[in-house]
Amino acid sequence: MNAWTLVLIIFLINIVYVSFFTVRMIMTLKGYRYLAAAVSVVEIVIYVVGLGLVLDSLDQIQNVIAYALGYGSGVIIGTKIEEKMALGYITVNVITDEINRELATTLRSKGYGVTDWAAHGMSGNRSAMQILTPRKFELQLYSTIAELDPKAFIISYEPKTIRGGFLVKSVKKGKLFK
Template identity: 55%
Template structure:
């Protein structure tokens, strides 16, 4: 089986895509504090890595194996990122600044199930309404689309909070983030 150079290149390519996808996923799980899931993924990652690197090192005289390894590595980064996007672990905070101060945009978002904190701010061109909304990452684009539907000119910034304390979301968040 390993005598066929084309099959060898395909195997190395696929193994490295799997390895780097596991690597990316493990890194993200570690950063999100899912320690047991990260440890489990790292077991598979190590197994696949040793398998792939062993094939390349034992056949260093074939440059196509090294090229396949490099292409598999790059492809694995993309695949790992796509997997992470689909998982959408964690929460994001979306800050919205709108000039529509008199309209009740916060209530419209609350009716759609979002928790919204709102206050009045003063910008360069006068009074503004600021809203801060915490939501699971998987809902990020739905939330942004909802805001754009209410105010196409709203300034929207999303970021990932690192820790949580207080507020009505904390019990649900703690349960979701429990390692």
């Protein structure tokens, strides 16, 4: 086998391995244990093959460099894959400058579960909202909020436990965003 072909193979194997590793780790953190276990079986086979190729020729520095560059590239690609998978949910807190019933009503009409209330900030009355949505709708939600209130203050985070409420019932019935 040509030395540069081996470098390319090591590089590609490590990209695939680390991408699987990254996705498996995120699946584990999100509670997809059995799927993560299945991914780990494939991941470890790829890892052993790639590491074996490098260890068989440790005197070839280009193989070690290809391994390291493949690892770094795999982290980037793995996180991009996870972003596309968009597992789980996010909670978005929105605070607007004034009592803004239109924003809450519009978001509800688009299928989002919105809890809103009047709030009081340092500069006066505000409208506060809490919205729980699947991560795959996160950017769409931000876009809708920005259209209706470009000055809205937004904070988002991932909830660890979700139980009950509008969203959970809608997801179980398959009616969310239809």
